[in-house]
Amino acid sequence: MQAVILAGGEGQRVRPLTHSQPKVMIPVANRPILDYVIESVEKCGINDIIVVAGYRKEQVIRYLNDLDTGVSVVVQKKQLGVFDALRCAKDLIKGDFLLIPGDNYIDSESLSRLKAERNAMLTAEHPYPSNYGVVSVSGGMVKGISEKPALAESMTVSTGCFSLTPDIFNYPATCMIPDIITDMAKNGRPIRAVPANRWHDAIYAWDLLKMNRMALEMVKPSISGNVSKSASITGHVSIGIGTVISPYAVVSGDVVIGENSYIGPHTCIMPGTSIGSRVRVEPFTYVENSILMDDSSVGSHCRITDSVIAKGAKLGSNVAVEPSYSAVEVDGHFFKAFFGSVVGDNSTVAPFTVLKHCVIGNSSAVENGRIIEGFLPDGSIVK
Amino acid sequence: MCGIVGYVGERNAAPIIVEGLKCLEYRGYDSFGLAVADGTATDGGGKLTVVKKQGRISDAGSDVSLACGNIGIGHTRWATHGVPSDVNAHPHTDCTGDIAVVHNGIIENYAELKKTLIAEGHVFKSETDTEVIAHLLEKFRNAAAEKGLSGIEKVDFAVKNLMDTLEGSFALLILIRGFNGLIAIKRFSPLVLGIGDDELFASSDMTPILEHTQKILFLEDNDYAYLMPDGIRLFGYPSAKTVERDVKTVDWDVESAKKGGYEYFMEKEIFEQPAVFVNSFRQKIDDGAVSVLKKASSITVVACGSSYHAGLIFRYLMEKYCKIPVRVEIASEFLNFTTAKGTVVIAVTQSGETADTLAALRHAKANGCPVFAVTNVLGSSVTRIADYVLYTRAGPEISVAATKSFIAQCAVLLRIVSIIGKGIFEKELFEIYPVLEETLLFDPADASAVCKDAENIFYVGRGVYYPISLEGALKMKEITYIHAEGCAAGELKHGPFSLLTPKTPVVAVCTKDDAYPVMISNIKEMKARGAPVIAIGSGGDADLKEIADIFIPLPRSKNICEVISATIILQMIAYNTAVLLGRDVDKPRNLAKSVTVI
The missing domain is CATH 3.90.550.10 (Spore Coat Polysaccharide Biosynthesis Protein SpsA; Chain A)
Incomplete structure (x- = not known):
């Protein structure tokens, strides 16, 4: 057949x-x-x-x-x-x-x-x-x-x-x-x-988070890369070759991390998180129930939850995501959905931005720290 | 530049030879042929069956595979002596038809040998240099018989005398009636052996063998081997003593040498470039090599074709960031020049077999220079000449037009600049992957629509974009057959300007670097002559967009990343134009992948 x-x-x-x-x-x-x-x-x-x-x-x-x-x-x-x-x-x-x-x-x-x-x-x-x-x-x-x-x-x-x-x-x-x-x-x-x-x-993009959690359950635990002795790895975790887990990082499964990524000191990578290859997570950042795709990066002191960060997107320091169960409008229809943020390919988000239940299109730039809500189309620039 | 394949085992040889030759088609494809023998037949049997035809093996009918026998040799030809024809196709046989030979390389003394052999009564059927080998073997075998030798001693005598007599470069596979096996001889032309389960393979490169086994034995120059059903016997010339060569396990996936769902290999290879660049750039470079490079008072790069352009890019960056003088020479011209002591010579060759580059490297070595090789092929000839080898991680490249191997060469050369320049590009180039991925989303349709109707296209750039323009033009001309010329933007006014008309598109590469203001005024001048301008520039450059007829924005990134992005854009325009024109993209007319003759 x-x-x-x-x-x-x-x-x-x-x-x-x-x-x-x-x-x-x-x-x-x-x-x-x-x-x-x-x-x-x-x-x-x-x-x-x-x-x-x-x-x-x-x-x-x-x-x-x-x-x-x-x-x-x-x-x-x-x-x-x-x-x-x-x-x-x-x-x-x-x-x-x-x-x-x-x-x-x-x-x-x-x-x-x-x-x-x-x-x-x-x-x-x-x-x-x-x-x-x-x-x-x-x-x-x-x-x-x-x-x-x-x-x-x-x-x-x-x-x-x-x-x-x-x-x-x-x-x-x-x-x-x-x-x-x-x-x-x-x-x-x-x-x-x-x-x-x-x-x-x-x-929709935010539905991927549920599929991601389901898929994470099927991941075979395996630890490669360079994991600091003082990092804490618990639960179902897979870490790819060339990836660095720095001292005092806490990785709590289900979590998967790809190859050649960098997880800084004192970070928390919490359940439901997939981190791709060549990703940087800077010190003191908290990530939970999120997808960070290849080549993305998250600055220090961020809190990223319930979010999809696409390829090559760059978040500055002190970016906070505020998830909620609230209304979204798609093709003229309103319905409620729970998520934090979706950030498109190669977009950049300035330090001290609050992402509040928002979808940022591809190659967009938030140039100053402010509160972002709702949908930003591809190529947007927020001054 | 030809491809040869041999098989000894229990299976029927012909289909294996045919499939193997298809893998080697990139080495030449004007004619092909094969010879098989039934090694299991008792004496008097084992007659050789020879089939040879003009044309491509991939166009051959199924009758080719019908020849029966468990030992076989095959050849796909690129004419050097004698036009492509059925008669000139290999294998070549002696007067009796009991000896068949396939050959890759050139026999330099064939003319005098042929004269002598004709005088001795041998009858030649072809115009090739190779046929002398078959007749010489016949002659030496007869001589051996007169001395009372028989069996393997007769073969030993003939091979030894053959290697004494031949001058030039050759990789040979020989089939002799009654000899249950085949003979492989290597001198200055590529030949590798494959060891399978109760079967043996020989080939010009690994691709035909990998389908059957990963165990590869690399022969060295002047090695000769008997491939018999019970194993390989390996000897060195002239000692005729048994030699040992390492058997390496090669993990090149044979699938990766196939094009999957892509229309052409070139497209496949273009899309592999982000990973190829990163893998080539990130590799470790031997400390000994680094210290030699750091001590260099000057560097000379020798290369041909696209590799030469990679060398030029290296020159611009090395001189700018490291202040070390760099000379880049076309390998075939290098013999005319002298090289100062203390100069490091770097040979850049994808195949590692480029005859001109090998000759240049030997010349440099003879002058006492430390020599480096940048190559894509493990165990290739250049790796045995060079003191230090830096491998590009491009994997097998099948399309004749270089794409990923060029990007890989750039990566390795940039790595050298970065090391000598104390890590200047390290950070930028570690972030290049998504930039190249973004570059690949470019749709070349508009640019190709302009190019496809042109008879002449100019490519212009300044600084490091000058060699990139040369490479863009080379890609365009080799696969589309449209005349394209790369030019330093400043040189345009010193001649080529007179050729500009509304029918000659100009492809200008103009990013926001030091040369930007001059470049913009150059483009305006070209526009004033009515030439349509296709401009490749930094993302979001509104001024350039205004001036150009077609503006192609590069993904926003660092200057050094834009260099690689722009190259990929030019490859994609050339590729798409060739597809629109219906060209045979992977095998442009008159060209072959690996140029192993001078």
């Missing part, structure tokens, strides 16, 4: 984190989301994997080239939906196959059960079903899918994982997957609904 993994879409709702990479490449616990998907697919016994790349394909391909196991890559030139992406892989498909989105976490056991069925889909229960394809199921069979309905009829949603047969390519190129599934269900080609065990999707 083969698996087609979709890695072509940007994942616009996770902006600003998709500036330099598609959503599948965003690191949680220091591994791209796609890596977890490929691992689950391999664990369920599928070795013939086709990845469809598109947006920022070079970054995806470069990562795939470094994998031990070979995967085939096909390129979707324009991002025209899931069925179009699948059609890009058509020439490589030899028989029944799994179709799996590359930007959600899915466990291998669920995939094994899906694999055992012909024409089936993995479903999950979700508290906010309106963001997904809502599935109506009766007697274990799919009756229909309505894509992102304003008013959801049930809490059961499509995970986007399907077990399919090649005759799906008989549908015209302009079709959409939900329509095809609904059509198949209506026309005597029943689709079985298989409930998923563990499935997790990050819709």
Whole structure:
């Protein structure tokens, strides 16, 4: 059996984190989301994997080239939906196959059960079903899918994982997957609904923190690098080669730290934190439940919690994050979300800034210490 | 510059040889051929099957792999003596067809040898220098038989006499009917052996072998070996005594030599550059080497092609930050010059096999200069000549046009500047990774659209951006076939200015460094002649954006990081233009990767 993994879409709702990479490449616990998907697919016994790349394909391909196991890559030139992406892989498909989105976490056991069925889909229960394809199921069979309905009829949603047969390519190129599934269900080609065990999707950037905590539980503890004797390392912790943990640093798992990073003296790296490679955390800084991506840096005397700091972002000294559970506006909709801050690629934040439930776009600069709230678009300069 | 592959084992040799030759195509691809023998056949059997064709091995039909036998040799050719044709393709055979030879290198005395052999009645089929080797072996084998020698002694006699007779450079693989194995001989041309499970490999470089085994044995010059089903017998010439050579485990991943999902190797290699730069810059440099460099009164860099441009960049930075005089010479011209005592000579060569650079280095060594090599290939010829070797960490580079190996050379040379300059770039360059990643997000579509219709393109820059302009122009011309010329911006007015028209785009590299004000006025002058200007400048430079037709902002970073960023931008413009024009990006016409002839 083969698996087609979709890695072509940007994942616009996770902006600003998709500036330099598609959503599948965003690191949680220091591994791209796609890596977890490929691992689950391999664990369920599928070795013939086709990845469809598109947006920022070079970054995806470069990562795939470094994998031990070979995967085939096909390129979707324009991002025209899931069925179009699948059609890009058509020439490589030899028989029944799994179709799996590359930007959600899915466990291998669920995939094994899906694999055992012909024409089936993995479903999950979700508290906010309106963001997904809502599935109506009766007697274990799919009756229909309505894509992102304003008013959801049930809490059961499509995970986007399907077990399919090649005759799906008989549908015209302009079709959409939900329509095809609904059509198949209506026309005597029943689709079985298989409930998923563990499935997790990050819709918005701050949702990554939850996925990160889940992924951190799976990290194998291993300590490399140069750890000071007077540093305290407790719990589930992984530290990469070349990383320096200075005297009196406290690292309290679950925590993962990449390669060649620097964790200064008297810092606290608290549970739920992923720190990438070549990251600097200066003395007396406190980090908790956050993602610090590659090449980012945090000055001394900062307090960073519940935040996503993207690649190459630089926070000055004495920056404080004040998380809260308050309203955000996305595409004209208001809803409540809990997080501290999201700072985009290569942005800089001046000393003594307070980040209060805010999202700062890529290559932005906060040039003076002040309180930042709400959304700042890419390239903003706050004087 | 050709590629050779050999196999001895239990499997059918032909498919392994064919796959191996495909890996070596970058060394030449105008014709190919292979010979196989069935070593298990008893005497009288074991007849050699020879297949050879003009064209690329990757275009070859499946019939090539049909030849049967467990011993084989193959060759992918880059013509030096005799035009590319079926007849001139290797392997070459003697009059009887019992001896087949593949050869990489040049036999310098082949003309006189050929004359003698013809006089003795040998019939030549090709115009190549290589064919003399097959006929010489035939002659020496007959002589051995007359002396009453047989079996292995006959082979020993023939090989010894062959090595006495040949002058020049050669890596040879030889198949002889009735000899259950193959003979490998190395003198001044690359040849490595691979040791697998009950099978042996030989090749011009490691890439074809790595698919089968990681255990690599590097031959030294004048080594010769018999690869037999039961093992390798290794001898030194002229002693004919057994020699020992280390077997190294090479962890180059063969996958990394494949292009994954990229359209061309060049694209793949461009995108590997952030990691390549950082790995090359961060490596430890031997204390002995550092102390020699620190004592140098002057430095001379010898190199060819892109490596020469890396040398020029080194010169600008070394002179500016360390006040040490640096001379950069094209290797093929170096023999015309003298080198003062106390000068450190650095040879820069990706493959470590560049014939001109090797000759220059030998010349420098003969003059008593301490010699350094900056190379990408472990165990290559240059590493055996140099006193100190600094490796670039680029990994195998398949595309003929140098990209990541050039960036890696810059990294190693910058590291030298940094060490002698007491750590000047250390901090800046340790932060370069995200800058280069950001650079790779650049979309060259607009710039390429202008370049693709041009017949001539000028590249201009000042200071360190002059060699970068040269490199940008070289990339453009070698892969797009558009005439491109790099020029010091100040020199434009002394001639090339007369060529500027609205149809000659100018690519100007103009960051906010010391030369910025002059550069801006140069660009205005070019604009006044109607030339479309593609300007690469510091991020957020509103003035330059105003003047240029197309403005390409570099990611905001330190000056030294901008140097590397700008290089990558120029590579991407050239690459994208070549793709738009439908060129064979990885294998531009008339060029080969490693230039092993002078």
